Amino acid sequence: MKKNDQVRKIALDLLLKIGEKGGYSHLTIDQAMKKYDLDTRDGALLTEIVYGTLQHKLTLEYYLNSFVNKKKKLDNWVKWLLYLSIYQMHYLTKIPDHAIIHESVEIAKKRGHKGIANFVNGVLRSVQRNGLPDLNEVKKEDKRISITTSHPNWLVNRWIKQYGIDITKAMCETNITHKQISIRTQPLKVKRTDLIKQLHEDGLKVRASEISEQGILIDQGNVLKHPAFDEHLFTVQDESSMLVAEMMDLSEGMTILDACSAPGGKATHIAEKIRDKGTVFAYDLHEKKAKLVKKKAEQLGLTCIQTGQADARKLDQVHEKATFDRILIDAPCSGLGVLRSKPDIKYNKEEADIKKLVSIQQEILESVALLLKKDGKLIYSTCTVNKEENELVIKRFLNENQRFIVDPLFFEELPIGLRNSQGLTEFGIQLFPQDLNSDGFFITRLTKKDSVK
Numbered sequence: 001m002k003k004n005d006q007v008r009k010i011a012l013d014l015l016l017k018i019g020e021k022g023g024y025s026h027l028t029i030d031q032a033m034k035k036y037d038l039d040t041r042d043g044a045l046l047t048e049i050v051y052g053t054l055q056h057k058l059t060l061e062y063y064l065n066s067f068v069n070k071k072k073k074l075d076n077w078v079k080w081l082l083y084l085s086i087y088q089m090h091y092l093t094k095i096p097d098h099a100i101i102h103e104s105v106e107i108a109k110k111r112g113h114k115g116i117a118n119f120v121n122g123v124l125r126s127v128q129r130n131g132l133p134d135l136n137e138v139k140k141e142d143k144r145i146s147i148t149t150s151h152p153n154w155l156v157n158r159w160i161k162q163y164g165i166d167i168t169k170a171m172c173e174t175n176i177t178h179k180q181i182s183i184r185t186q187p188l189k190v191k192r193t194d195l196i197k198q199l200h201e202d203g204l205k206v207r208a209s210e211i212s213e214q215g216i217l218i219d220q221g222n223v224l225k226h227p228a229f230d231e232h233l234f235t236v237q238d239e240s241s242m243l244v245a246e247m248m249d250l251s252e253g254m255t256i257l258d259a260c261s262a263p264g265g266k267a268t269h270i271a272e273k274i275r276d277k278g279t280v281f282a283y284d285l286h287e288k289k290a291k292l293v294k295k296k297a298e299q300l301g302l303t304c305i306q307t308g309q310a311d312a313r314k315l316d317q318v319h320e321k322a323t324f325d326r327i328l329i330d331a332p333c334s335g336l337g338v339l340r341s342k343p344d345i346k347y348n349k350e351e352a353d354i355k356k357l358v359s360i361q362q363e364i365l366e367s368v369a370l371l372l373k374k375d376g377k378l379i380y381s382t383c384t385v386n387k388e389e390n391e392l393v394i395k396r397f398l399n400e401n402q403r404f405i406v407d408p409l410f411f412e413e414l415p416i417g418l419r420n421s422q423g424l425t426e427f428g429i430q431l432f433p434q435d436l437n438s439d440g441f442f443i444t445r446l447t448k449k450d451s452v453k
């Protein structure tokens with residue numbers, strides 16, 4: 001079998017696994033890369049086809065429906081084969097249509113039979129001949145956003161209700177674009193200016209982040225192939241995720257709790273910011289995941305992090321009250337801010353899942369807040385765009401815990417570019433993916449007053 005055919009065959013298997021069985025896109029692709037030992041070019045093509053097809057699934061479904069009789073029942077694999085073929089024909093301009101059609105027909109022949117191969121050939125030839133339908137013909141705006149940007153209708157409507165049509169449209173459009181890659185320098189190993197200089201000299205185009213003094217934005221070049229990656233001089237991290245530790249008002253010598261810490265992106269950032277002087281207790285519900293935090297800390301040469309398995313809802317049974325100067329709850333959430341890297345989320349999540357998450361978030365907050373010292377600061381963050389898990393969780397907590405307030409200094413300390421952000425509310429800041437061309441995040445900082453007036 002030719003290499004490209006193999007890539008498309010693997011892509012079809014992965015799409016069936018992710019699209020029909022609820023597999024996680026990033027994990028499934030990583031595993032396949034290792035299993036088939038693909039070279040860089042094939043790996044890139046596989047990633048592009050799988051992510052691209054998934055990312056545009058609802059648009060592709062709309063396109064396909066205009067070429068196939070509604071009554072015809074297609075096997076799932078035939079549907080996904082047609083989606084990935086139309087994706088390549090429409091979005092990947094470098095591959096000629098005839099090559100895509102030929103390979104898809106061959107896959108159909110091998111996986112099914114000649115009749116299916118003829119059907120696949122017929123549909124793709126019609127696409128080639130007639131072109132795809134114009135999406136502007138979809139009259140209702142919410143439906144048009146849903147189809148053109150491939151977000152389920154319930155989600156688009158939910159966002160329109162919460163944030164209005166303009167923010168929703170911009171968010172959905174951003175979610176189907178490529179994301180800016182960013183890295184966080186390990187400052188105890190290398191200065192950011194020196195790493196930037198080194199990367200430039202080695203042919204990458206990079207610039208300093210304005211969100212984090214450790215951050216570097218990669219405009220061009222593969223930073224994961226640079227020797228500095230193997231030397232663990234940096235960690236790959238999104239800019240909005242870096243903002244979380246930046247907003248913790250940290251100092252050397254502090255005792256800090258990271259209640260939901262795996263895989264350790266923020267715990268290690270915290271340790272770097274206190275220059276490895278102090279103690280960071282980093283827990284996760286899952287033992288295996290807590291071990292990832294330990295490994296990350298070791299790779300980065302950080303010794304002040306103590307990791308362990310624990311349910312954050314029961315941490316008040318592990319630590320004394322008023323133990324911590326700073327607490328981070330980077331809560332388990334619906335992940336609606338990270339749809340660019342994990343497109344499976346938008347198809348697999350349901351509104352009912354959100355309700356369960358909200359009660360976990362509230363329980364964690366209630367339990368962990370007891371552990372904060374007077375004048376200590378508690379940072380609550382999620383990688384989701386959803387008021388119920390963000391502002392409303394904080395609002396309810398503040399209503400029921402009168403000694404806590406949103407720290408007014410939080411807003412003053414935000415990076416200048418975010419001080420007039422459209423996502424600012426009295427309960428914290430909602431970063432939309434379009435704000436920094438980064439993940440959607442919610443961040444806030446609470447502080448504990450002396451007593452209730």
Ligand SMILES: C[S@@+](CC[C@H](N)C(=O)[O-])C[C@H]1O[C@@H](n2cnc3c(N)ncnc32)[C@H](O)[C@@H]1O
Nearest residue numbers: 260261262263264265266284285311312330332
């Ligand atoms: C958003 S992720 C944390 C990401 C992490 N802070 C980082 O920056 O790498 C949320 C984590 O919470 C963990 N988790 C879920 N429920 C939990 C609970 N009840 N107690 C502690 N951890 C929990 C999940 O296993 C997951 O690793």
